[in-house]
Amino acid sequence: MATLKSIAEKAGVSISTVSRVLNQDDSLSVTEETRERILAVANEMNYQRIKSHQKPQAKTAVNVGLFYWYSEDQEVADPYYLSIRLGIEKACFERGINLVKLYRNEDTYQTNFKGSLHGVIAAGKYSNQDLELFKQLSPHFVLVDYAFSDEIDCVVPDFRKAIIEVLDYLLNQGHEKIGYIGGKEYVQDDEPIRDEREATFYEYLKLREMYRKGYVWTGRFTAEDGFELMNKALSSGDLPTAFFIASDSMAIGALRALHEQKVRVPEDVSIVSFNDIEMAQYVHPPLTTVKVQTEFMGETAVDLLVEQIQSKRTLAKKIVTPCKLIIRESSGTKS
Structure with missing residues (x-):
């Protein structure tokens, strides 16, 4: 097929x-x-x-605006949001929904579409000002990968449970010196967004008196920053025996840094990453990673929006999708 x-x-x-x-x-x-x-x-x-x-014709034409948070180049570098978008597009096509691209123009969101929007789907991280602008486009909207408040429908992965499973796994493998490499994301006014992965990492290890501030390196969610941050970890003189890396793209860059410094994976350092993008199984060694059901998240967002449009409910819904730890060759027992 x-x-x-x-x-x-x-x-x-x-x-x-x-x-x-x-x-x-x-x-x-x-x-x-x-x-x-x-x-x-x-x-x-x-x-x-x-x-x-x-596209198949729906009984009643429904026009849904989709805001593209990532550019095409960013999607290629980190396909996480690409997969969410493809899930949204697939679900809209199957339902006969007309998907309209939204783009930001200074302090408003615009589209070349001349009709009215029945709803808006936005994947990514947004400020309160952004959400007010979405409300002006349509009273119905859904956020994907971001839980802003209890008053807005959203679809998010179960970050907390996934990170606990990762850290349980590494501890069971004998690792006590566990490092974190992750990214920072910001809303429009350069306001940092709390990353549930980093927060759970901190809480889990702090509770067990195993957290070390010097074992945390953060930058952007790119392979380039994964490479640079792992090099910083290697030059610190106190290398953890295992790393949780918050995205596969960053992990791919980190693997290159380890390979160049002749650090063996997983014999010297174990790596567990996040997202399970397609490339994760083809790097050397194949990445142990958390699979996020990104395409399903996109499809669920469409279902949630249609249900919101067709119903009279006033309470918001938060859909939390499960994640799964995929064990491959980049992790193992502490030597």
Whole structure:
């Protein structure tokens, strides 16, 4: 069965570009040659969405705005939000919902769409000002990967339970010196956002009198920062025997730093990361990581928004999706 990934590989473009071409995103800037090549490959591979070149018609047209928090380049570097977006697009297509791209313009959110929006889905982190702007677009909206308040529908992964499972696992493997490499995210006014992964890491180890401030390194959620932060850890002179790294992209960069310094994984240092992006199983060694059901989160956000639009409920819902620890070769018992 043809997938966006297989089409992207054969057409020689990114998954994000394929998705936006097949969804007829007019704001995408690609050459006509590239667009035609993608459509030709999709037809050749019998991709179901392209067969009719039309979305199924819903009984009543529903227009949903989707705010793209990450740029295309950011999605390629860290496909976490790409996977959420693909889940949203898939669910909207199956329901016959017209998905409208939103973009930020100074202090407002705009779209080229001329009609009215029945709802808004926003994946990412937002300020109170952002949420007020969303309310102006539609009274119905859902946040994905961010629980702002008890008054707004949201879909989030169970970060806390997942990190506890990771740390239980590392302790059972004999590791007592556990480091953390993670990223910082900010809302519009450079206000830092609490990261549940880092907070749970701190609380879990502090309770057991095992937390060491010098074992925590933070930057951005990129492979480049994973590489730089692991090099800082290596130069500290007191290297933990295991690391929890808050994203697979950062972990891939950290692995490169360890390989360059001839530090063996997992013999010298165990690595456990987060997200389980597709690349995680193909690096050397394959990453032990927490699988987040990102595409399911996107699909659930659409279900939640439709239910919100069609019902008269006044209380908000918070959907917490489960995560799963996937044991691979980057972690093991303490030597």
